[in-house]
Amino acid sequence: DAGITQSPRHKVTETGTPVTLRCHQTENHRYMYWYRQDPGHGLRLIHYSYGVKDTDKGEVSDGYSVSRSKTEDFLLTLESATSSQTSVYFCAITFEGRAFFGQGTRLTVV
């Protein structure tokens, strides 16, 4: 799992509430990524980071924000959760030119 820990692993939240997902890595990797996985779409990149306080948007960034104040932590925030954000969220890092994914967080917005 390349030293990646995602928390929480499961969450149910109500529409309109803010939600923050955490990705923690222990190997001092520079690059970190947030993806969402939905049936029929594979995985799609939400945001990514090239270092502390250095983040950029991915393919499906609307409704999401990220922060990286420490190398080891990459936070994904849904400012006001909607039902369309019900998904499985994966954090990833790159090491030696290859991407490694965490175990995922299943988020349900009701």
Next chain:
Amino acid sequence: QQQVKQSPQSLIVQKGGISIINCAYENTAFDYFPWYQQFPGKGPALLIAIRPDVSEKKEGRFTISFNKSAKQFSLHIMDSQPGDSATYFCAASRGSSNTGKLIFGQGTTLQVKP
């Protein structure tokens, strides 16, 4: 706009058979093509990857075939086993520093029957 198209959506193969999954891409700037394997409840795990300077790469029972002119690449699983039953994703990226900025195919669910 789907930049990487994967087929078939699902596949059933007998034990010992060959599983073949195909992907087609649009962006000729892509220069890294990995395949990921995912079991239920787990994150995707890198299986094998290829760059466009070679037409084939083999690792154990897994082979990637790459056709640059056709903008297609495929995964072949030889001697398929029930333990290979999983979802497989092809992906693509551009730039040596962007191997984490992946465009994924839609996924193929493989079932290998004993």
